[in-house]
Amino acid sequence: MAAAATTFYVGVASERLMLPAVDAQQALADLTEISSQIQAAVVFDDKGKVAGSTLTDAARTEAVARSAAELLAAAEALEGAHSRLTQLEVATAEGSVFVVRDEKATIVATTRRNATVGLVFYDLKSALRSLQPKPAARRPAARKTTAAAKKKTTPKKASARKQTPRKKPDAT
Numbered sequence: 001m002a003a004a005a006t007t008f009y010v011g012v013a014s015e016r017l018m019l020p021a022v023d024a025q026q027a028l029a030d031l032t033e034i035s036s037q038i039q040a041a042v043v044f045d046d047k048g049k050v051a052g053s054t055l056t057d058a059a060r061t062e063a064v065a066r067s068a069a070e071l072l073a074a075a076e077a078l079e080g081a082h083s084r085l086t087q088l089e090v091a092t093a094e095g096s097v098f099v100v101r102d103e104k105a106t107i108v109a110t111t112r113r114n115a116t117v118g119l120v121f122y123d124l125k126s127a128l129r130s131l132q133p134k135p136a137a138r139r140p141a142a143r144k145t146t147a148a149a150k151k152k153t154t155p156k157k158a159s160a161r162k163q164t165p166r167k168k169p170d171a172t
Helices: 024-034 058-079 117-131 147-151
Strands: 007-011 038-045 050-053 087-091 095-101 105-112
Touching: 024 038, 024 050, 024 117, 038 058, 038 117, 050 058, 058 087, 058 095, 058 105, 087 117, 095 117, 105 117
Parallel strands: none
Antiparallel strands: 007 087, 038 050, 038 105, 087 095, 095 105
């Protein structure tokens, strides 16, 4: 039997969009609905605690989360850890494992072989972004008025159109 070729893709991302926050199970349900390439997916936090999974077996879910964290650690060791890795793909002859993380959460997904790499990364990043709470709306800054600005008030101009009195309809 021939050895399976393995490819590592490593990247750093800085893109950020704000969407309404959802829970991990809902994010995974949305992910598997829009991406037919994903076979299984798990979301976990930076301490390894699983927040959601498409797998039914809890032991397998924990093992997938732990393996994804180990893959990220190994890839960072290879890269020299100049910056924190945000995405990783491991491709084999049978399929791929994708790992994407941000500041608070990590998502790992498996696919069949020949998955569309860019699309899978995009879908996983979108799922992670949907977990982020929406930032509080910013209020516009109050306008400052100075003493000089208060003195320079101009009177309102008269309307250019001449107003005519309104006639009342005759009562017949």
